[in-house]
Amino acid sequence: MKRIFLSLTILLMSFAVMAQSKQSLTGAYLAKDGNVNHLWLFVDGYSSYIQYEDNKYLSTWGGPFSEGTNGIQVQVEYNDAKPDEIGKAKETNAKANADGITMGNLNFKKQVANKQDLDGLWRITGRKQDNKMSEIPRGDRKTIKILVDGYFQWIAINPAEKGFYGTGGGTYTFTNKKYTEKILFFSRDNSRVGAELSFDGEIKDAQWHHSGLSSKGVPIYEIWSRDNK
Structure with missing residues (x-):
């Protein structure tokens, strides 16, 4: 009995150590390969991988993720x-470590933690048009926004139809009800890289109210709701 008890104790201690040493993937990770930036965002069980040069968007993919014996697995939505x-499980063979993530010859460095109240996975659920707020029903087509540790990305997609309608992202700050973006990549217009946009932002009843002028100078008022996976 003592041997069984000792074995169980050792086993439980081993599990405890493994649980403590397991790195949380939540955060922003960045790797460089020549002129190409590889940015990988993880938050609320969702991930997005973006490739871009300093003045040119290249590509993006992502979806809900999990960790397994073969590394990070992503259920691809776009x-x-x-x-x-799209619609398939992508085995990346990427492994988390104390400093970040290793995948093939890429070493992703975890960016400095910069938690803000807007961090999370969001989905647009309302938009003001003709001075009237209209609800955007949840369906196959959606626009989501990922914010974590000072980085952001929005993606307009329809996984059911393998539709992709655009993306953009970069760094952000949210203080004193002011939300400011600096664009690092924009699939629709590379000339927008480097631009800074400032908006009014406020969380009301767990919804993000976002208003100001779009990148084209058009007034906007949007409501975003958390879209945890």
């Missing part, structure tokens, strides 16, 4: 470079 992967 991939503008390889739409055939």
Whole structure:
């Protein structure tokens, strides 16, 4: 009995150590390969992988993720470079470590933690048009926004139809009800890279009220709701 008890104790201690040493993937990770930036965002069980040069968007893919013995697995909801992967599980063979993530010859460095109240996975659920707020029903087509540790990305997609309608992202700050973006990539217009946009932002009843002028100078008022996977 003592041997059985000792074995169980050792086993439980081993599990405890493994649980403590397991790195949380939540955060922003960045790797460089020549002129190409590889940015990987993880939050609320969702991930997005973006490739871009300093003044040129390249591609993005992502979806809900999990960790297994073969590394990080992503259930792909969008991939503008390889739409055939949409709806399938993507085995990345990427492994988390103390400093970040290793995948093949890429070493992703975890960016400095910069938690803000807007961090999370969001989905647009309302938009003001003709001075009237209209609800955007949840369906196959959606626009989501990922914010984590000072980085953001929005993606307009329809996984059911393997549709991809655009993306953009970069870094952000949210202080004193002011939300400011600096664009690092924009699939629709590379000339927008480097631009800074400032908006009014406020969380009301767990919804993000976002208003100001769009990148084209058009007034906007949007409501975003958390879309945890």
